[in-house]
């Protein structure tokens with residue numbers, strides 16, 4: 001997000017009545033910024049779980065409107081490797097041979113020479129079906145989507161609060177950084193209906 005510090009200052013000012021002593025370490029769109037998109041989520045990282053919980057409970061003020069917030073749990077998103085296209089890990093953690101998402105050949109999708117050629121039929125790198133490796137019709141993707149749905153149902157609504165040790169400990173930075181996402185609009189025309 002452009003002007004990270006300015007945005008954080010504005011968020012803290014807007015939400016002062018709910019979280020007067022909050023510290024925010026990060027704010028950003030959940031997905032890449034794009035002009036076309038009408039709706040997007042933002043992720044805000046607080047240093048203290050209590051502050052994130054207060055916003056989840058009370059709602060989040062943003063440009064004069066109030067938005068619902070949820071605890072942001074990374075396991076509630078589809079995780080697909082861009083190297084071998086299998087699910088459950090990402091490219092930097094991958095030790096499998098590289099595969100093409102268009103034709104399942106042993107090259108990167110970017111270097112595919114057959115995609116888009118006349119009569120080209122995609123071949124899934126995961127199941128061998130006639131679709132690209134990220135297609136919603138793929139049984140492997142459907143399995144991953146089921147996992148995500150389950151994870152969403154099981155996720156906590158609020159961050160666990162660690163027992164208080166010393167007064168100074170409550171002010172220390174939480175390493176994992178509680179995050180939450182809130183539905184918001186990145187378009188001045190307002191949220192799409």
Ligand SMILES: [Zn+2]
Nearest residue numbers: 081083084094
């Ligand atoms: Zn992989």
Ligand SMILES: [Zn+2]
Nearest residue numbers: 100103105112
């Ligand atoms: Zn290819």
Ligand SMILES: [Zn+2]
Nearest residue numbers: 124127129138
């Ligand atoms: Zn498939």
